[in-house]
Amino acid sequence: MQNFQPIINDIVNETKRQKDKGKVASYIPELSNIDPNKFGICILDTNGIEYSAGDSNEQFSIQSISKVMSLSMAFSMIGEGLWKRVGVEPSGDPFNHLSLLEMENGIPRNPLINAGAIVISDILISNLKNPKSDFLKYVQGIANDSSISYDEKVAASEKRTGFRNYAAAYLIKSFGNLKNDVETVLDFYFHACSIRMSCKQLVKVFYIFMNRGNCLQNDNYLKLPQVKRINAIMLTCGFYDEAGEFAFEVGLPGKSGVGGGIVALLPNKFCVSTWSPGLNRKGNSKLGMLALEKLTTDTGLSIF
Amino acid sequence: MQNFQPIINDIVNETKRQKDKGKVASYIPELSNIDPNKFGICILDTNGIEYSAGDSNEQFSIQSISKVMSLSMAFSMIGEGLWKRVGVEPSGDPFNHLSLLEMENGIPRNPLINAGAIVISDILISNLKNPKSDFLKYVQGIANDSSISYDEKVAASEKRTGFRNYAAAYLIKSFGNLKNDVETVLDFYFHACSIRMSCKQLVKVFYIFMNRGNCLQNDNYLKLPQVKRINAIMLTCGFYDEAGEFAFEVGLPGKSGVGGGIVALLPNKFCVSTWSPGLNRKGNSKLGMLALEKLTTDTGLSIF
Amino acid sequence: MQNFQPIINDIVNETKRQKDKGKVASYIPELSNIDPNKFGICILDTNGIEYSAGDSNEQFSIQSISKVMSLSMAFSMIGEGLWKRVGVEPSGDPFNHLSLLEMENGIPRNPLINAGAIVISDILISNLKNPKSDFLKYVQGIANDSSISYDEKVAASEKRTGFRNYAAAYLIKSFGNLKNDVETVLDFYFHACSIRMSCKQLVKVFYIFMNRGNCLQNDNYLKLPQVKRINAIMLTCGFYDEAGEFAFEVGLPGKSGVGGGIVALLPNKFCVSTWSPGLNRKGNSKLGMLALEKLTTDTGLSIF
Amino acid sequence: MQNFQPIINDIVNETKRQKDKGKVASYIPELSNIDPNKFGICILDTNGIEYSAGDSNEQFSIQSISKVMSLSMAFSMIGEGLWKRVGVEPSGDPFNHLSLLEMENGIPRNPLINAGAIVISDILISNLKNPKSDFLKYVQGIANDSSISYDEKVAASEKRTGFRNYAAAYLIKSFGNLKNDVETVLDFYFHACSIRMSCKQLVKVFYIFMNRGNCLQNDNYLKLPQVKRINAIMLTCGFYDEAGEFAFEVGLPGKSGVGGGIVALLPNKFCVSTWSPGLNRKGNSKLGMLALEKLTTDTGLSIF
Known part of the structure; x- marks a missing residue:
């Protein structure tokens, strides 16, 4: 597997340059009080090697x-x-x-x-x-x-x-x-x-969907056909009304939350999570979407 | 005003001949246990004269x-x-x-x-x-x-x-x-x-919509423009998805309930109520609809 | 029947005072070129007496x-x-x-x-x-x-x-x-x-719906039950998505067109038409709606 | 790449055992007259090696x-x-x-x-x-x-x-x-x-979506990001209301037609087409869907 550190450093720099960071969810006080400048990213590859940058240790509401x-x-x-x-x-x-x-x-x-x-x-x-x-x-x-x-x-x-x-x-x-x-x-x-988790915790959970049902400690949680089905559902349904757009722009199964988290994965390759509380018009993290687009465009890694 | 007794006697006889009396509402036990052969009708004219036949004194759930x-x-x-x-x-x-x-x-x-x-x-x-x-x-x-x-x-x-x-x-x-x-x-x-009422009680309540806002005891409950508006709403919206059909077949403002009751009125003329627990496909009393159609067809009385 | 001339004169005066005359239909040139200040009204009562004011002789597209x-x-x-x-x-x-x-x-x-x-x-x-x-x-x-x-x-x-x-x-x-x-x-x-007609021509056509199927020359065009049914449909469906509003505010069966015409009737009493090309948000003539509201409010004549 | 011949032979045998072959499209005579027992399958791998069985040379309406x-x-x-x-x-x-x-x-x-x-x-x-x-x-x-x-x-x-x-x-x-x-x-x-094509012709056309925009003769038709986008759209939208089901059961981008054809692909691996005129309730070829499910289940090849 490749070294993801340079690309995620690039991504963090690019997100810092973005002026429009989206709109933080405001329907409950616990979400609306989050600092919109937070940005975290973490990649965990199939060998268990972790790459991270930004606020990747900070817990947020995964929604x-x-x-x-x-x-x-x-x-x-x-x-x-x-x-x-x-x-x-x-x-x-x-x-x-x-x-x-x-x-x-x-x-x-x-x-x-x-x-x-x-x-x-x-x-x-x-x-x-x-x-x-x-x-x-x-x-x-x-x-x-x-x-x-x-x-x-x-x-x-x-x-x-x-x-x-x-x-x-x-x-x-x-x-x-x-x-x-x-x-x-x-x-x-x-x-x-x-539930609250950090980017680093999220990739560990979603490691099972990337790794044929087995977690980092190698316990089995799902059979392979079950993993494939969950991945298929994430790809087609994981991003509200932007699922088609995400499949189209990013090309990875994943899921987003209004707390600003996104997690996605390339089967047998890597799992990636981002966190940035500002949302786009469709309710997905604005900078998170940008980050994942950049990641798959620059690396050429996607299921398609 | 005319004598409504002969026509409502006719109506009661005709409803007795009907084999298909509709289907009694079954979603709660209190409604499903009603005898489907019950039929009551009552007319109250603008002069306070009452005509009734059948089970017009029996209370039912007005819904x-x-x-x-x-x-x-x-x-x-x-x-x-x-x-x-x-x-x-x-x-x-x-x-x-x-x-x-x-x-x-x-x-x-x-x-x-x-x-x-x-x-x-x-x-x-x-x-x-x-x-x-x-x-x-x-x-x-x-x-x-x-x-x-x-x-x-x-x-x-x-x-x-x-x-x-x-x-x-x-x-x-x-x-x-x-x-x-x-x-x-x-x-x-x-x-x-x-609320439970009989046909005879129902026409007394709806007398105010027929009589410019005033009840039988001549107390005022609504202004005339308010009465007209409520009548207009009953005509256009009073019968679920069969409102157009009712305006079309009967031509009176009215309201039905899944307990099998219907009440309708011709402004300044009369108020009529029927009760028969069997419902048609649209949720309105089957025999009640027939009775009101016959009433307005035979008497030629309708708002149109 | 009463003399409608004073009330329709009042109506014409009131429409002249209105600054917002609505928006003329613009999807075809033939409609968009009409002068928005035109206003005509005509009433024909059951005895054949005609009352008119404004541009009641001018033909417009009845749509x-x-x-x-x-x-x-x-x-x-x-x-x-x-x-x-x-x-x-x-x-x-x-x-x-x-x-x-x-x-x-x-x-x-x-x-x-x-x-x-x-x-x-x-x-x-x-x-x-x-x-x-x-x-x-x-x-x-x-x-x-x-x-x-x-x-x-x-x-x-x-x-x-x-x-x-x-x-x-x-x-x-x-x-x-x-x-x-x-x-x-x-x-x-x-x-x-x-088809082009004037307000005066329109009331003659709709006379049959007011007069039990018979026109002014007393030829029969529809059976009474058919007339009642058409009137019921006009009341419940005659004004696009504003049918309930019209029944509610005016209380007469009628029909409007995007050419700015409206025609309405009180069975066995009178037939009324208005023309004013400016439309409200729902596609009905703005001043025509006002005129009919005023007519039924001031005279107390409505089917309810 | 693996030898696909044994698995497609198995598939042809299994389809022969199926009694319910679906319902041939009947809205035009040219489609309704097709023999429902036809079944063809063809796989073209990334190296240009072709595997086929059944009526894979017969042309049908690709719709x-x-x-x-x-x-x-x-x-x-x-x-x-x-x-x-x-x-x-x-x-x-x-x-x-x-x-x-x-x-x-x-x-x-x-x-x-x-x-x-x-x-x-x-x-x-x-x-x-x-x-x-x-x-x-x-x-x-x-x-x-x-x-x-x-x-x-x-x-x-x-x-x-x-x-x-x-x-x-x-x-x-x-x-x-x-x-x-x-x-x-x-x-x-x-x-x-x-357009009429055979299974063998179809895989050649869809080879460009499997092979980064290049056809078998190595001419370029689409840029890589364009190929990925078309594949993403096929996965999420290619099977009418059964797109989610197909992603879920088969896990490949593809497209079906009411003529009974289906074509699907695994990027950089292979392209597969099937033809069987009988359709399921959703309008996709019944045996074709079964064939592709079996293919991906037995080989473990899917994008997920």
């Missing part, structure tokens, strides 16, 4: 990136039966996510949109003894890092303002596609989104 | 018919400001009522769909000291009949199963168009829907 | 008002079978008229939206020997006025720019709900819309 | 597969400006493709749905001297095979019945996103879809 981890845990527990409860197609439509649910009888289009992750949360609750602590242990285990934790303040804020998620959950419930009650499911969901 | 009464009370209390919170256009689209909310930024299309009545409930809660008892007294007052009451069992059942209404309420809340919390608003809404 | 006349002719020719080809429900959704067609398998929601009038045109073509001249004679006959004519320039302009109507027609055709070819159907449709 | 070729030609001619006229996001919504156009002001979601390919056709017409013959020569050139030709009968049949494509084209035209007239654009579009 929707957690959807890949809950999908991973649920998929490894119940297998293919999962696809009876949630689809694998891109959501396509930028707005109207509730109307899509209505048209499709309460089966969310895919597990990486809010509605889909709510169903995945319901599956985990039905299959775990202590859902919230079991899930956190699962994530800590993959990263081999017990400092990863929920942010109770963020979870509480999301709960107070997450009316749209309540609407989605009740709509799914009206179609019979939630087995547990809405409050329990959303409590889990909001906690999962509140 | 969505209550939406006209809560609209009436809210409109009389806050006036034209009400139309900033809810529209006056037919909903048009048979399904996707939530997606319409999304496209229109949380302003329900009209006050007679569930989403609209939820907003009206919110307005009443903000303006009444004891919302549930004040609203019941308002209805009892118009009818001059203190035997009208909530059905607590029905309200509780609706609450247990009304996930779609929860979804609508949270979606409206997400747009900032609910001031009170969702539980309080829906508790009021489910109670209003649970 | 969508023609949809009521083609509906009337088709309905009188093929009767109830017409409702298999077109619905009677308000379109509700302000935009997406094509998507509604898709969801409803090519059956337009009602005969007064473009898609519905295109189907009505197809029906007339299938049932008339010389469709365009027969239809014009029908309109001339009702008004007893052979000076009513097509405006060939307007029809040609509409054809050159009417891509959206072509899209609707081909979509309907794809569902099998057009029997004739698209070019023929749209040629008829664009001609019907291009 | 929507042509959309990738017209995209390729237009992209190489006008570059990034192309993305102002058409998007790169999956269409998501299974039905309502016209309503999506309406919401997005006439910019089709991506170049591989009909609406998008119609815009691409318009671009080619504006940029080619003899659009139809120049495009055919372009395809023949890549494949180094002048026997590739249009099927005039198929083109004529599509024209006679393609009302939905007319609707889409006129809708796009109404938004100003077609520069040429609809008849000219659709004549080109229907011809492109009518």
Whole structure:
């Protein structure tokens, strides 16, 4: 594998030159108070060599990136039966996510949109003894890092303002596609989104999707076909309404969160994470997107 | 005014001959247990003369018919400001009522769909000291009949199963168009829907819309322009996705409920109510629709 | 009947005081060149007495008002079978008229939206020997006025720019709900819309809907139930996405056109037309709407 | 590279055992008359070694597969400006493709749905001297095979019945996103879809997307970033509403057509085409999908 340090140093320099750093998410105080000048990046290659620059040790709220981890845990527990409860197609439509649910009888289009992750949360609750602590242990285990934790303040804020998620959950419930009650499911969901990690921790978790299901310590978490499926879903559905654009510009499976984190990977090669809190119009980290475009353009590394 | 007794006797006979009486609502036990052979009809003319036949004294769950009464009370209390919170256009689209909310930024299309009545409930809660008892007294007052009451069992059942209404309420809340919390608003809404009345009681309440805002005891409840507006809304929006069909076949402003009740009126002439629990495909009482069609066809009385 | 002259004089004075006269339709030169200060009004009562003021003798392009006349002719020719080809429900959704067609398998929601009038045109073509001249004679006959004519320039302009109507027609055709070819159907449709009439001529044509199907010369054109149905459709569907608003503010069945004309009626009482080329945001004549609101408010005449 | 012959022999045997071969497209006679038992497969690896089995020499109507070729030609001619006229996001919504156009002001979601390919056709017409013959020569050139030709009968049949494509084209035209007239654009579009090729010819054409823009004869047709972008679009949008499913099950960029053809590729490794006329519920070749699933599962070759 190549030495990624020069390119990520370049990227950090380029992001510093950018005047428009996007707009920090403002719907809860815990997110809106973040310094918009933060930028971190970390690459972990298949041999376990780590390259990093900027604020790569600072933890941030991973938000929707957690959807890949809950999908991973649920998929490894119940297998293919999962696809009876949630689809694998891109959501396509930028707005109207509730109307899509209505048209499709309460089966969310895919597990990486809010509605889909709510169903995945319901599956985990039905299959775990202590859902919230079991899930956190699962994530800590993959990263081999017990400092990863929920942010109770963020979870509480999301709960107070997450009316749209309540609407989605009740709509799914009206179609019979939630087995547990809405409050329990959303409590889990909001906690999962509140997990804090740094860029360095994120690449360790996503190492399993790059490395055929095995983490750095070589424990197996997913079968190879499962890994491929999760990667396919990340590629087609991982960036809200910008999934096509990301596949087009970057060409790697990945996932973003409104906390400003992005993580992406090239199977059997490397895993990369970025963090910059300012978002573009579509809700993805502005500088993170630029960084990943530059990375794949300059190195020529992409799945295509 | 003419003698309506012969025509309503005819109607009762004709409904008895009908083999297909529609399908009784089954989503809560309190509605599904009703005898599908029940049929009542009552006409109250502008002079206060009452004509009735069949099970016109038996109380049933008025359900969505209550939406006209809560609209009436809210409109009389806050006036034209009400139309900033809810529209006056037919909903048009048979399904996707939530997606319409999304496209229109949380302003329900009209006050007679569930989403609209939820907003009206919110307005009443903000303006009444004891919302549930004040609203019941308002209805009892118009009818001059203190035997009208909530059905607590029905309200509780609706609450247990009304996930779609929860979804609508949270979606409206997400747009900032609910001031009170969702539980309080829906508790009021489910109670209003649970009110029990007979055909004879219903025509007394709707007498105010036929008689320029004045009830039988001659107390004034609404100004004339307000009455006209409520009648216009009933005509264009009173029958779910069958509003156009009802205006077309019957030609009277009115409102139906899934409990099998229908009430309609010809301004300055008469008010009519029917009750038959079996519903057609669109959720309106099957025999009630037939009865009103026959009434207006045989008498030639309609607003057109 | 009352003397309407004072009220219509008042209305003309009030419209003169209005500074914002709306925006003249600009998509074809023939419409955009009209003087925005024109205003005409005419009332014809059930006894045949005519009251008029302003530019009530000047002919203008009636545009969508023609949809009521083609509906009337088709309905009188093929009767109830017409409702298999077109619905009677308000379109509700302000935009997406094509998507509604898709969801409803090519059956337009009602005969007064473009898609519905295109189907009505197809029906007339299938049932008339010389469709365009027969239809014009029908309109001339009702008004007893052979000076009513097509405006060939307007029809040609509409054809050159009417891509959206072509899209609707081909979509309907794809569902099998057009029997004739698209070019023929749209040629008829664009001609019907291009008819020129004055306010005075318009009330004579719509007299049949006010007078139980009989024109001023007492010839019968429609059966009473047919008249009632057309009036019901005008009330619920006659004003694009402002139908509910119009029923709510004015309370009369009617129809508007982008040429700035509006015609409305109170059954068995009177028929009224206005013309003012400036349109409001919803595509209805701004001053015409004001005039009709004032008329019904000041006289207290409405169907509600 | 590995020897693909054994696996494709296995695949042919397995397809022979399948009883349900899907449903042959029936909307035009030229497609409906094809023998449903036909099955061909061909693999061309990066070294130019060809493996084939079954009816791999028989030509069939490539239909929507042509959309990738017209995209390729237009992209190489006008570059990034192309993305102002058409998007790169999956269409998501299974039905309502016209309503999506309406919401997005006439910019089709991506170049591989009909609406998008119609815009691409318009671009080619504006940029080619003899659009139809120049495009055919372009395809023949890549494949180094002048026997590739249009099927005039198929083109004529599509024209006679393609009302939905007319609707889409006129809708796009109404938004100003077609520069040429609809008849000219659709004549080109229907011809492109009518191209006939065999499995062996198809892999030669798609070799350029697998081989960094260079064909077997080593002529360059596209720059590397352009190839990557087209591959990304094929992966996210190449299989109608089954794109997510295909990425998920097969994990290769590709494109299908209603004629029963599918072509897919693993960058820098191989290109594969299948042909079996029976379609699944989503409009993709049933046995072709099975074949490609088996190929990637058994070989472990995929982009993920």
